[in-house]
Structure formats: structure tokens, C-alpha cells
Amino acid sequence: MSVFIDTYELPHVQRVTISEPTLMVEKLVPGALPYRAYLGKMGRTIQIEGWTDSTQILDDEIRSLTDDETKRLSLPLAGDVGTVSCYVTDAQTPLTAEGYDVYPYTLTIVEEAGA
Amino acid sequence: MVTFGAFSFPHVLNVQIQSQYRNIERAVPTRTVAYRQPQATLGRVVTVSGEIRETNVLSVSDTMQDIRDLNDGTVRSLDLEDGDTTAFNALLANPEFELNVENWLTSEGWIWGTAVWGASKWGLRGKFRVPYTVTLMECVAP
Numbered sequence A: 001m002s003v004f005i006d007t008y009e010l011p012h013v014q015r016v017t018i019s020e021p022t023l024m025v026e027k028l029v030p031g032a033l034p035y036r037a038y039l040g041k042m043g044r045t046i047q048i049e050g051w052t053d054s055t056q057i058l059d060d061e062i063r064s065l066t067d068d069e070t071k072r073l074s075l076p077l078a079g080d081v082g083t084v085s086c087y088v089t090d091a092q093t094p095l096t097a098e099g100y101d102v103y104p105y106t107l108t109i110v111e112e113a114g115a
Numbered sequence B: 001m002v003t004f005g006a007f008s009f010p011h012v013l014n015v016q017i018q019s020q021y022r023n024i025e026r027a028v029p030t031r032t033v034a035y036r037q038p039q040a041t042l043g044r045v046v047t048v049s050g051e052i053r054e055t056n057v058l059s060v061s062d063t064m065q066d067i068r069d070l071n072d073g074t075v076r077s078l079d080l081e082d083g084d085t086t087a088f089n090a091l092l093a094n095p096e097f098e099l100n101v102e103n104w105l106t107s108e109g110w111i112w113g114t115a116v117w118g119a120s121k122w123g124l125r126g127k128f129r130v131p132y133t134v135t136l137m138e139c140v141a142p
Helices: A055-065 B057-069 B108-113 B119-123
Strands: A013-019 A022-027 A035-041 A045-052 A071-074 A083-092 A103-111 B002-004 B007-009 B012-026 B035-056 B076-079 B088-100 B104-106 B125-138
Touching: A022 B088, A045 A055, A055 A083, A055 A103, B007 B057, B035 B057, B035 B088, B057 B088, B057 B125
Parallel strands: none
Antiparallel strands: A013 A045, A013 B088, A022 A035, A045 A103, A071 A083, A083 A103, B002 B007, B002 B076, B012 B035, B035 B125, B076 B088, B088 B125, B104 B125
């Protein structure tokens, strides 16, 4: 599964979770169904889990993705669902004794609306 | 088959129906049970989980986009088609998709035969399964 951030291909992607939370206001009404009004969407939040065999890649590539630059995420999908203008907000790179030579990472990416 | 408006959710695997009633609750010092007064129903909240199963990336993407497009604040009729539950009006919220490497099997010839990066990736063939989850909230028609 090929996943790119700009031109960098993320190594060994195992899972991509795409969620799109809805903004809704809810008012309870005694004796009736609640009043629910749709306000909009938060845009996509994408979590990417994968691994690499080098701590150098974690240092130089994965962790350095978290900055204030707008990036282009390319998922292995077509059309609008396939590309997302985004920010990388979180990179988790735990090092465990059990996973010798396998260094997992988790990236949290949020969609960016543009100016 | 679960239908929402004119759309049928593909390969539904699980439907969870939650019905909640909200109570006013006040802890009362020295009493052993709090004061509780029923206030209002939250209506039914239905969580539908299933899988998009396709043989090319373009169809997967189209179906994902179709589900995303339903998250537009339009009240539609939800029919669980279980033989008992009558259709009711609902809003779709919080769609979620998961691309797993074990459910993403590209035909060998297409990996090595063409560049994945570029226009040819839209036609990628193989076996693709994308688990999805959507939440549907019962509400009154506008």
C-alpha cells in the first residue's frame, strides 16, 4: 500500500484510518425526539500506522513531518478521497525492546481547508 | 441490506441500535439514592459497520466518496430492512474508513507492470476491502 506525503513514500504502511467527524448541535425536547441540526464537518482526520527498520528514518523523515507546512497526502485511492491537503500534527515513534529492528510509527494528519 | 435515502450500504456486517433516555440527576447528601427525573429521549442512534468490497481502486474510491457525500446534513429515510423495524428519518454523521494492508491485495502484474504513482493507479486491479462505520441519528423531518 503506497502512501505518499508530498514526494516522500511512507515506509511499510499497515493501516490508514480515515474519519470525518460531523459538527452537530443537539437539543433535548421532553416528550419528543431531540432537535438535531447539522453545523458542518471538521474535515478528515487520518491516522497512519506503519513501521520502518531504521531509527535514522524515524529521526530524519517521520518525526520531521510535524511542522507548520501544508503537505499533500496521497492515499492509494482515486479522486477526491485519494489526495488531501493537510498538516501532520502528531508523530508517535515508540521504541520497544521486543520489536528489534522493527520501529513502528503512527502519524496523525488533519485536513487543511486552504486560505 | 440497509438503505439510507436512495443509497444502499455495501456488505453490512453489523448494525448496532442504541436507544437512550436522558435523566436529570442530582446527588442528595445523606440519601442513599440520587434524585432522578426522566427528561427526554435521545432517539435511536444506529451504528452501521460493513465493508466496501471491490476489485478496482476506482470503485472503492467512488463508494467511499458516495458515503462521505451522505454526511451533508440532509435528513433521509433509514430502512434497516430487517423485517421488523419500520423506516425512520435520520442524519448521517462521523463516517470512518480503514485501509488495511492485509485487505489491500493488488494484482501482481499491475504492481510491477505500471508505475503506481501516476494516472495508471486509478485502474489498479486486485481485491480491496475497506471496513467502514457510520453513525445514523434519528431525528424529526425538517
